Amino acid sequence: MSLAATTYPHITLRDDGVAFITSSTMKVAELVAEVQAYGWSPEELHFQHPHLSLGQIHSALAYYWDHKDTLDRELAQALREADLHRAAAGPSAFSRIRS
Numbered sequence: 001m002s003l004a005a006t007t008y009p010h011i012t013l014r015d016d017g018v019a020f021i022t023s024s025t026m027k028v029a030e031l032v033a034e035v036q037a038y039g040w041s042p043e044e045l046h047f048q049h050p051h052l053s054l055g056q057i058h059s060a061l062a063y064y065w066d067h068k069d070t071l072d073r074e075l076a077q078a079l080r081e082a083d084l085h086r087a088a089a090g091p092s093a094f095s096r097i098r099s
Helices: 028-038 042-048 054-066 068-089
Strands: 003-005 011-014 019-021
Touching (some): 011 054, 028 068, 042 054, 054 068
Antiparallel strands (some): 011 019
């Protein structure tokens, strides 16, 4: 899969347009999901992901705010897919165990 540079120094786009933090496997949308879910600051994100520099984190957040609509749609689609998979899997065997 080929990659293209962006005007964001720490962000790389895949052929399909998905934004990744350069030199990592983390999608920008994944980092943003953590901010939305937990309210984490850039410093907390760095604590949780010490392999990412604060520069990478800030670049990812800047990319998000400049492409908010697209990334919000990507996150919403991922949640819909997770809900479909969860529903298709049915109840967990563990949920049927009684104490």
